[in-house]
Amino acid sequence: MSQPPTKEWQVERQIVDLSKERGNAKSQRLESQPYDRTRLIGEDLPMASDVQAAVPADVALSVRDLSVSLPEGMERAYAVENVSFDLKRGQILCIIGESGSGKSVTANAIMGLLPKAIRVSSGAVHLNGMNIVGLSPIKLRSLRGRVVSMIFQDPLSALNPLMTVGAQIEEVMAAHDVGTPKSRRSRAVDLLIEVGLPDPQLMYHQYPFRLSGGQRQRVMIAMALALEPAILIADEPTTALDVTTQAQILQLIRDIQRRKGMSVMFITHDFGVVAEIADYVVVMEKGHCVEQGTAEQVLKSPSHLYTRRLIAAVPRLTGKDRVALQPADRTSILKVECLAKTYRSGSSFFGRQRIVAAVNGVTFDLASGRTLGVVGESGSGKSSLGRLLIKLMDSDSGSILFEGRDIAALSEAEFRPLRPKIQMIFQDPFASLNPRSTVGQILTVGPVAHGMPYGEAAERARELLSHVGLDSGAFDRYPHEFSGGQRQRIGIARALMFKPKLLIADEAVSALDVSIQAQILKLLDQIQRETGVSMIFITHDLRVASQICDEIAVMHRGHIVERGPPSQIFLDPKSNYTRELVAAIPGEQPAQAPQHLANP
Amino acid sequence: MTAIAAHLPPTRWWHSRAVYRFMRHHLALVGIAMITLLVLACTIGPYALPYDSLHIDLRARFAPPLSGHHYFGTDPLGRDLAARLLMAGRVSLLVGFSAMLLSTLIGTLVGVTAGYRGGWIGAALMRVVDGFLSYPSIFLVLALAATLRPSPVMITVIIAVTSWMETARIVEAEVRSLREREFVQAARMVGLSRRHIMFREILPNAMGPIIVAASLAVARAILLEAYISFLGYGIQPPLPSWGNMLNGAQQYLASAPWLAIIPGAAITIAVTSFNFIGDGLRDALDVRNDHF
Numbered sequence: 001m002s003q004p005p006t007k008e009w010q011v012e013r014q015i016v017d018l019s020k021e022r023g024n025a026k027s028q029r030l031e032s033q034p035y036d037r038t039r040l041i042g043e044d045l046p047m048a049s050d051v052q053a054a055v056p057a058d059v060a061l062s063v064r065d066l067s068v069s070l071p072e073g074m075e076r077a078y079a080v081e082n083v084s085f086d087l088k089r090g091q092i093l094c095i096i097g098e099s100g101s102g103k104s105v106t107a108n109a110i111m112g113l114l115p116k117a118i119r120v121s122s123g124a125v126h127l128n129g130m131n132i133v134g135l136s137p138i139k140l141r142s143l144r145g146r147v148v149s150m151i152f153q154d155p156l157s158a159l160n161p162l163m164t165v166g167a168q169i170e171e172v173m174a175a176h177d178v179g180t181p182k183s184r185r186s187r188a189v190d191l192l193i194e195v196g197l198p199d200p201q202l203m204y205h206q207y208p209f210r211l212s213g214g215q216r217q218r219v220m221i222a223m224a225l226a227l228e229p230a231i232l233i234a235d236e237p238t239t240a241l242d243v244t245t246q247a248q249i250l251q252l253i254r255d256i257q258r259r260k261g262m263s264v265m266f267i268t269h270d271f272g273v274v275a276e277i278a279d280y281v282v283v284m285e286k287g288h289c290v291e292q293g294t295a296e297q298v299l300k301s302p303s304h305l306y307t308r309r310l311i312a313a314v315p316r317l318t319g320k321d322r323v324a325l326q327p328a329d330r331t332s333i334l335k336v337e338c339l340a341k342t343y344r345s346g347s348s349f350f351g352r353q354r355i356v357a358a359v360n361g362v363t364f365d366l367a368s369g370r371t372l373g374v375v376g377e378s379g380s381g382k383s384s385l386g387r388l389l390i391k392l393m394d395s396d397s398g399s400i401l402f403e404g405r406d407i408a409a410l411s412e413a414e415f416r417p418l419r420p421k422i423q424m425i426f427q428d429p430f431a432s433l434n435p436r437s438t439v440g441q442i443l444t445v446g447p448v449a450h451g452m453p454y455g456e457a458a459e460r461a462r463e464l465l466s467h468v469g470l471d472s473g474a475f476d477r478y479p480h481e482f483s484g485g486q487r488q489r490i491g492i493a494r495a496l497m498f499k500p501k502l503l504i505a506d507e508a509v510s511a512l513d514v515s516i517q518a519q520i521l522k523l524l525d526q527i528q529r530e531t532g533v534s535m536i537f538i539t540h541d542l543r544v545a546s547q548i549c550d551e552i553a554v555m556h557r558g559h560i561v562e563r564g565p566p567s568q569i570f571l572d573p574k575s576n577y578t579r580e581l582v583a584a585i586p587g588e589q590p591a592q593a594p595q596h597l598a599n600p
Numbered sequence: 601m602t603a604i605a606a607h608l609p610p611t612r613w614w615h616s617r618a619v620y621r622f623m624r625h626h627l628a629l630v631g632i633a634m635i636t637l638l639v640l641a642c643t644i645g646p647y648a649l650p651y652d653s654l655h656i657d658l659r660a661r662f663a664p665p666l667s668g669h670h671y672f673g674t675d676p677l678g679r680d681l682a683a684r685l686l687m688a689g690r691v692s693l694l695v696g697f698s699a700m701l702l703s704t705l706i707g708t709l710v711g712v713t714a715g716y717r718g719g720w721i722g723a724a725l726m727r728v729v730d731g732f733l734s735y736p737s738i739f740l741v742l743a744l745a746a747t748l749r750p751s752p753v754m755i756t757v758i759i760a761v762t763s764w765m766e767t768a769r770i771v772e773a774e775v776r777s778l779r780e781r782e783f784v785q786a787a788r789m790v791g792l793s794r795r796h797i798m799f800r801e802i803l804p805n806a807m808g809p810i811i812v813a814a815s816l817a818v819a820r821a822i823l824l825e826a827y828i829s830f831l832g833y834g835i836q837p838p839l840p841s842w843g844n845m846l847n848g849a850q851q852y853l854a855s856a857p858w859l860a861i862i863p864g865a866a867i868t869i870a871v872t873s874f875n876f877i878g879d880g881l882r883d884a885l886d887v888r889n890d891h892f
Contacts, residue, residue, distance in 0.1 A: 387785075390789060392788055392789065416791045417791075419789065419790065419791035420790075420791065423789060423790070424785075424789050426782045426785070426786060427782070428782055431781050431782040432783050432785075432786050433786075434783040434786075434787070434801055434804075434805070435783075435805065436804035436805055437801075437804075445787075445792065445800075446787075446790025446791060446792065447790075449791060449792050449793065449796065450791060491786075494786065497790075498790070
């Protein structure tokens with residue numbers, strides 16, 4: 001889909017007309033000079049900054065009344081409607097919003113990277129004083145990387161798996177005809193040093209798959225910085241990373257921004273990140289900008305109801321212990337001893353076997369009606385632990401005593417009658433429901449397989465649906481008709497169909513927006529208080545864990561490194577790793593320890 | 601927020617984007633129209649024609665098309681070619697459809713089992729598939745057809761037995777990726793039996809590629825039947841099929857070319873139409889083709 005020719009022409013006219021206002025001599029020069037299609041926009045920049053009439057000089061990026069229309073038949077007509085904001089030079093602007101708020105569409109509109117079906121319908125985006133809306137693809141391309149650069153959420157899919165890190169950084173420069181092969185090479189190594197990668201000479205020759213998530217994101221940042229852009233757009237660059245890595249990357253972005261005086265537009269859904277990094281905040285909801293102001297202003301005294309609700313929904317790290325229910329009842333329901341699981345991949349025959357001890361000698365117990373939080377970073381073995389406990393995977397050694405019976409040794413057939421007692425809530429509400437089954441089928445199929453008459457199962461399903469906050473009409477619908485939060489409620493209803501004794505929630509809220517997250521956590525808490533079910537709550541988010549758990553076990557490389565009540569874990573951690581993890585939580589410190597807030 | 605209402609009417613399958621995408625695939629619609637026409641003509645047609653397919657009229661031998669009431673002319677025995685073509689169509693299409701059903705059934709069973717069970721069972725089943733694939737199927741078909749007594753049912757079975765492997769491979773790959781999805785783990789969590797998970801949870805999600813493979817399998821089965829019958833090992837005269845009509849036309853290729861052209865055209869139309877439908881289904885069921 002190419003731009004209609006009139007549009008490009010209009011843009012040119014606009015530039016010319018604007019300069020006319022400023023002086024006849026200049027406009028004559030412009031008009032007498034035939035427009036050269038191949039000229040790069042970067043060369044126009046001095047002229048462009050002359051032209052900026054509406055945009056003050058200290059503004060690097062100005063978005064005015066930007067509307068982006070969606071194709072017909074979507075849930076709303078505009079992805080983004082009448083959004084205006086300014087990114088001042090040398091500042092970090094955070095755009096925060098929940099999924100579907102239009103924050104990524106805004107970023108892509110600025111980069112000129114919108115998909116074909118979505119287009120800017122009105123408004124202007126001034127980059128260094130030049131309106132880029134309706135610019136030709138050639139001109140836009142020369143802007144990208146040179147004037148604006150972008151880093152993405154998932155560095156693995158944003159990097160070319162078949163090119164070395166060094167080659168990819170050089171490619172950015174080569175694409176814009178900057179430097180010679182030799183100078184590009186030395187610049188690439190400089191950049192790798194700049195983003196704090198260890199051993200840059202070696203790193204230069206590495207392929208992306210050899211690097212960790214944090215290192216890949218550093219490479220992405222190095223690529224984005226290659227041409228020293230004035231503006232860096234970061235689209236959720238730390239969302240896919242662990243907390244400790246996230247803290248390092250945030251630090252790096254802030255350091256580089258200060259050192260180079262760059263302007264950064266940072267897109268996130270996490271108020272913790274905003275508190276860490278933002279100078280200025282734009283809050284978006286359903287395509288509208290509902291509030292903007294300095295970080296201080298928005299975080300301390302939000303004026304819009306939505307902002308207030310969003311900030312209230314952010315899980316806070318509480319250093320307080322949860323009020324336990326049924327303090328008299330302390331029967332142990334689950335006792336895990338020396339549980340181990342080792343993954344082997346590759347073939348021992350060819351001597352290239354990879355052995356990873358996912359779960360290594362884990363021991364804990366859980367009393368009935370209590371919640372144990374299992375927290376850890378990716379690869380810590382927490383999800384493997386959950387799957388071992390529910391026997392979706394067989395353990396190598398150790399025992400799992402459930403109500404006094406060792407279930408680790410049971411075969412699938414022997415364990416099946418026990419399955420109703422241990423149920424799981426899965427992470428991904430989109431993948432965990434069969435897209436070809438109605439909600440009613442999803443809920444009733446298990447109980448019916450265990451011998452419950454269909455009528456009774458259906459009745460219980462309808463009851464549970466309304467219990468978890470869904471309309472009973474949901475029974476006959478398909479999963480795709482529901483939002484993420486609603487689907488997670490269906491997942492919870494499924495787990496409750498059997499009146500289980502133990503619920504394992506594997507990252508049950510991490511795929512959800514904060515406001516939905518808060519609702520689901522409340523629902524789980526309510527269910528536990530009503531049914532007295534025990535829960536194992538697996539999460540990477542310490543703030544969430546602090547909300548719902550009686551006790552927390554911190555996992556690191558297959559081991560439980562520390563176990564204790566939230567007050568101990570968050571305020572007085574015993575192990576170094578826990579301390580590191582707590583310190584990396586973006587944006588806040590436990591309420592009891594305000595002295596940490598002063599030094600960032 | 602206690603009650604999250606969903607007051608919209610339930611969506612039906614014909615509202616889905618897949619149907620919308622299929623309806624925009626013009627060639628596929630042409631294919632559907634052609635197949636519908638062919639099927640209708642073959643079922644109703646023989647009753648509407650003035651001549652029976654077995655009626656011999658020696659005075660009207662080798663009548664060219666559009667002569668008198670013989671719309672497509674007559675064959676060396678003076679039988680009406682139009683009537684024979686439609687009766688042959690019944691046989692050929694029926695053999696094609698039945699062979700497709702049978703081969704899809706075998707392929708799906710093998711594929712789902714191999715894909716879900718994995719391990720040595722999966723490996724063994726897939727090596728059987730490889731074994732079948734490594735044997736040139738046309739020789740296999742001919743060898744079988746030469747030793748077994750050829751009848752439409754036998755031909756159907758022979759074609760199905762030599763063409764289920766592709767479906768099995770497609771299904772195996774699909775099921776292997778589906779079984780890692782969380783909804784399958786959820787099904788295990790609620791304690792469903794292995795068979796239930798394989799056929800009631802996973803299989804409906806693999807229907808897309810199976811349907812595409814099936815529509816292409818019809819085309820291939822029709823072609824294969826024509827091959828065998830043309831070589832004389834398939835459907836035996838006097839029962840007509842498009843293949844054995846071609847066989848009979850060989851020696852009159854110069855004097856009465858319509859005898860070969862007309863059944864040849866019927867085969868071409870049927871096969872290309874099924875291929876168009878298959879292409880359309882593949883594009884329609886592939887979400888990546890959604891340009892809004």
